[in-house]
Amino acid sequence: MQENIEQSARERVECKSGRRLNIFKLRLCFQKDCFSRWKQETIASHRIPREDDELPESDKRIVDQDVVIPAGFLIDIPNISQHIFPYLLTPERNLCIGNHANDIPEGEHRKRKLLILFIVHSRADNFEHRKVIRETWGTIGNRFTELIFLLGNPGNSTLQKVIATEHSIHADILQEDFAEVYRNITLKNVMGLKWASRECFNAKYIVKSDDDVYINSKLLISSLIRTETPRKNLILCKIHFFKNVPREGKYAIPKSIYSPDFWPSFCFGGCWIMSTDVVAKLYQMSLQTRQIYLDDVYVTGILRTKLSIPIRYLPRAYRLFCHAKGNSTMVRQMWNDFRDERKRQMVQGEEDAHIKLWSYCFT
Structure with missing residues (x-):
């Protein structure tokens, strides 16, 4: 009883x-x-959805009913959004090719079998956020993954020297010479697309994240490494459906720039997963498409729609990532809670090690 x-x-x-x-x-x-x-x-939560996986009928209707994008964004205008900012800092040269393929004789080009490149948007002065990630989820699976942080120019020589010192230790910062302000977040996203497609094309997947997001990197690696996981034409994320275009507040977009009242379906900006071929296509399309400063809408909504790339819904996204809303301490707490919960699970034989995380997730 x-x-x-x-x-x-x-x-x-x-x-x-x-x-x-x-x-x-x-x-x-x-x-x-x-x-x-x-x-x-x-869809089963411990693997990435395959092409033959289907959403329930109620959700499928939502995916199929998308909104119209203004013609001004659909017209290809060569070099309208050239991304020609010089680099201030770049990751180490062999980050993606590496020397991990030790079976290849020395002197020959060693192409690393890289599964995931994590590209993390970070504000220039968020030193603690980057430190937490390097010490927690960013340490998992280093043989199969790499991690870089994307920064703009803080416009402060003293702060830039501290960033340069940080980079000399970790060699994981990608920084271009555009102002580090929120309105340039799309430039930061395009910077990541550009570098990943040119310098890390041998990675199978690119995972974009923010520096206040906890990622269950162990589960993500085990899911993506499965042979049935799509290697091409993949955009996977928590999808925002029929979001109103804001006309007031921090994210306001005037009708003169974007007239419809709804955005196309787009990814929650805190974390999305893409196959590398998609990243290259998105970067090339960005060069001939008018920009808006909301990067998640622009990249995974407008550019994706222009390229006719389907967007796949990630069920039970809280298993893979949690948004700490600017709190790096909470990211570390999520990491510690998950480890503790896994230990308890192993002892008690329980099915789910995510119960403690539910109260923190804001996905």
């Missing part, structure tokens, strides 16, 4: 968490078997 009561309580907690995290379904989960049905209707 006591076991049944405890099991029922656990299912109610899972049900409520499932309802909260699966936002766009907006289901009310009151029945005992709600969470079980929800799990059956979503």
Whole structure:
């Protein structure tokens, strides 16, 4: 009797968490078997969706119904958005080719078998954020992954010297000579696309993140390394459907720039996963497409739509990443909680090591 009561309580907690995290379904989960049905209707969470995977019919209708993009963004205008900012700092030369393929004789070009390049948007003065990532999720799978941080020019010589010192130690900063201000965030995104497509084309996947995001890199690596995971034409993320174009506040876009009231479907900017071929296509398309300063909308919404690249929904995204909303301490806490939860899971034989993370996730 006591076991049944405890099991029922656990299912109610899972049900409520499932309802909260699966936002766009907006289901009310009151029945005992709600969470079980929800799990059956979503794609298995420990692998990346394949091409033959399908969303539930209700979600498929949402994906298929997209919005019209203004003609001014769909017209190709050569060199309208040239990205010709000089580099101030670049990662070490052999970051992506490396010397990890030790079976290749010395003197010959050693092309590294790189699975993931993590490109992390970081504000110039966010030293602690970068330190936390280097000490937590950025340390996992170094043989198969690399990590770089994208910065603009802070316009402060003293701060720039500190950044240069940081880079001399870690050699993982990519910095161009454009002002480090929020309105230039699209330039930062395009910088990452440019460098990844030119200097790290042997990576199979590019994962874009922000410096206040915790990534379950171990689970991500194990998911992407599977042979059934698509290697081409892949954009995978938590999708924003039918988001209103803001006319007021921090993210305001006037009608004179973008007249429709809704954005095309686009990725949550905190974390998205792309195959490297897509990154190269997006960069080339950015050079002939008018820019807006909202980088997630611009890259994964407008550019993606122009290229007719499908966007794939990442179910139960909280398993792969959590947004700490500017709090680097919380990123470290997520890392510690996950490790502690994994240890408890191994001892008690429980299925899910993410319960503690649910209260932190803002995906």
